[in-house]
Amino acid sequence: MAASPHSPNSSFRRLRGQRSPAEFAGMVRRAAKEIGETVSCDARYIGRVESGEIRCPNYAYERVFLHMFPGHTLTDLGFSPREAVRGRSAHRIPSPRIPSPPLSLFSGFTHFSKESDVLRRAFMAGGSATVAAAATLNLTLLGDNRRIPARAGESEAEAVEDAVRQIRLLDDRHGADALYRKAAEPLRTAYALLDAGATRQSTEDRLHAGAGELAISVGWLAHDSGRFEDARSHYAEALATARVSGDAALEAHAFSNAAFLAGDRGRPRESVRAAQAGARAARGLGSARLLSLLALREAGGWAGMADRKSCEDALTRAHTHFSRGPAPADPEWMSFFGEAELEFLEARCWAALGEYSRAARHARRAADLQDPHFARNVALYTSELADDLARAGAPDEAAWAGHRVLDLLTEVQSTRVQSILSGTARALVPHQRSPRVGAFLTRHASA
Template structure:
C-alpha cells in the first residue's frame, strides 16, 4: 500500500531531453523525420500515427519509453541499437511498480534505470485486464503488487497535464466510494491539459486490460469516467478542446463498458456503450459511433441476442464507411459474422467472413483508429474460430484458435489466454481430450497474470466436457488443477 503514497509525495521533476534521439534526426525537420518513421512502419507491417508533435515529445523527454509498435519501428530504422542507445529509459524503469531489486528480462537492475521519476508510465497507443485475488473489488489488496501499478497508473492518467485538478479527487484514494463522483468540484474550465490527460487515461486503462483482464479493474476505471463527464459539464472555452473532451469521454465510456462486458456485467456494459453512442450522436462523431456500435454488437452476441448483434454491426459499418479504414470495416464484418453464427445462418456467416478477410488484406492506413491496435491477424483468426465454434464446426474452430494463439504478440497476455481457452474448448468438443487438457493447463498457468470472467467461464465449460475423459492422458491433471483454482476466480 505504500507504493502510491510514496509516489505522490515525490516532487515532480522536469523531463530530461532525449539528446540521442535528437541527434539521430539530424538536419531533417520533425515533420520530415515523422514521415520517415511512418514509412519504416509500413515496411514491417506496423501502424503508427507519428507526426511532428510526437517527435517533439520524444526529443523533449516527455515520452521516456515508446510503446511496442514504435519500439519495433525504431529498432528497424536503426538496426543494431537498443532503446537505451536511442535515448530511451529501459521499459522496466517506467512500468509504475514499486522498486524491487529483481532484474528485468534484459538483465538490467531497477537500480540502474533512468534516475528520473521511476513511476512514470510508458507511452502507449492502444488500443481494452488486471488480476486480483478473492477480495472485494472496492478495496485495495495489500498483498497484490499489481494493485500498486494499477492505482498509480489510473491516478496519474488524469494528473499528467498538471491542470487536471478537477479529476484528482476521484483518483487519489485507492478505495473508491459511492459518493466519489459527488466530490468532484471543477476548479476552472478545462483546456488542452485535461483533454490530453483524458486521452492518456483511455490508453492506460486499455494497456492494463491487454495485460491482465477486466476483473478487478472495472470498478476503479469507473471513477475516471465520472471525472471525464465532470469535465464536460464544466465546459471548455475552445470548440476544438470540447470536441476532444467529448471524444475522449466517449472512448473512456467504451473502455469501461468493455471492462464490464469482459467481467460478465452485461447490463453495466450495455449502459456504458449506450452512453458512448449518445455522446457520438450528440457531437456528430462517426468514428466514436462506429466504435460504440462495434462493441454493442459484440455484447449482443455474448448476451444471446444474435439478431441485435447483426443489426448493430451493420449500423457500425454504415457509420464507419466514410472514415476510409479497411481494417475497421474488416473488424465490423467479423462482428456481423458472429451475429449470423448465433442465428445458425452459415451462409450469412461465411459471406461476412469473406468480406472480413478481403478487407483485412488491404492492410493498414492512416485512417485506422488508435483503439484498433489489438486487431491483427491473431484477432482475425480468433474471432473466426468463435464463429465456427458457435456453428458447431469444432474442427475448423480449433484450427483457427490454434493459429490465433500462435500468432498473438506476447504483449497481449489476456488474448493469448483467451485464444488458448477457445482452443481447449474446441478440442474437447471435437473429441481430442488429451490435446484439450494440455491447452487448458497452459491457460491455467496464465491465471496469475490474467483475470477475465470470460476466460474462466470457458475453462469451466471445458472442464465439464472433459469430465467423462478423466482417464485420458493429461485430463486428470487439468481437472485437478482447475478444481484447485480459488472459487472467487471462477464464474
C-alpha cells in the first residue's frame, strides 16, 4: 500500500533492513552510478522518505529505486501515485473532483486524468502546439447557457475550487504564458457567482475563498509571464476578497504573492512590508511552513535593500519555522513549498547581496531536489543556477546549466525563466571564446 500523507513509509523502511540511513544512502548513490544517474542521496533524504514527507520520488530517484528493487513498483515501495501529490492539501489527497456538465471548468477536462495526458503531450511539443493546447480549453464555469444562477450552490463552489487546482497543475508542468488569457474567464465568472449570492452561508464562504484563490492563481500567471500590472491588480482583488470575508489564510496568501511581486518590480521595501503583513495574518493559522515562506519573502526584500543583517535574521526565522515540519493546517496552495523552494529563495537572497558563489550552491541544491515532474520549477531553479554561476566566475558551468534550461524550454512557457536566461547570456558574452560558452550563446540566440 502507498504511504498516506505524514504516515511513515514502512514499506521503504523494511527494505533498508539493518543498514543505517547513511549506509543505505550510499547504496542508492552506487546504484544510481550503475545506470548513469546522479542523485544527491544522503541520510537526511532517506529519513524524509521513511517519515512519509517525500510521498513520491522524482524521476531520477524512481529509476534508481526500481533498479535496486527489480519487480517492484513505486506503490510496492510505499510511495503515492505521482498525480496525487500535487494540487491537494498536505493532509488530504482525494481523487480529483471535476464537476459534471454544465458546470465543468474545462469542457475537455470532464475526465481530467485522461485528458490531462493529452494536453501535456500537446504542451510538450512546444511553440505553436502550446498555444493550440491552451486554445482548446473551454474556460467557463457555466456550461452552454452561460447564465449566472439566481443563487450559487455547492456545485458552483466546487467548480471554482477545481479551477484553481487545474490551473496550478498546468502551470507546474508548462509555465504561465499560454494559460493567462484563458484563465481570466473563469475568474470573471467566479466573481459574478459571488455577486449573485449563495444558497447558504457555508457555500458563500467557499465561494469567497475559491474566488480569492482563483484571483491569486490568475495573478501568478500574469506575474510569471511578465504582466506585472495585471498581477498587482489580481493580487489586490484577492486581498480585498479576503478582507471582506475575514479570511486570514487567503489574506496571508495574497500578501505572500504581493511581496514576491514587489521584489520582482524592484520595490524591496514594499516587499518587506507585504511579507510582514502576511506573517501577521498567518500567525494564528497553525502553519509553520506558511510562516517560513513569508519569512523568506521578507528576507528577499531585505536583500534587495542590501540590508544583510535583517536578511540573515529573516532567513534564520525561515529555517526555524521550516524545521518544525508540515502540519494539517498547511494551506493547499503551499504544496509547492518544500526544501527545493526554500533553497531557491535563499539563493535569490544571496544573489541580491552579491554573494554569487554562495547563491549558486543553494540554487544547485534546489535544482537537485526538485521533482522533474514539475518542469517549470526545474527550469526556474536551473536558470537561477546558471545566472549565479555566470556572475560567480564559472562561465563553463553556467553554460552547461544554460543548455539544460534551453532543453526544458521545449516544455515550459515562462517569460520569467526566459528573462533570467537572457541576463545570463549577457553576462557570458565576455567569455564567448570558450567553446562551451560559445555553443550556449549561439543556441540561445537562435532560440
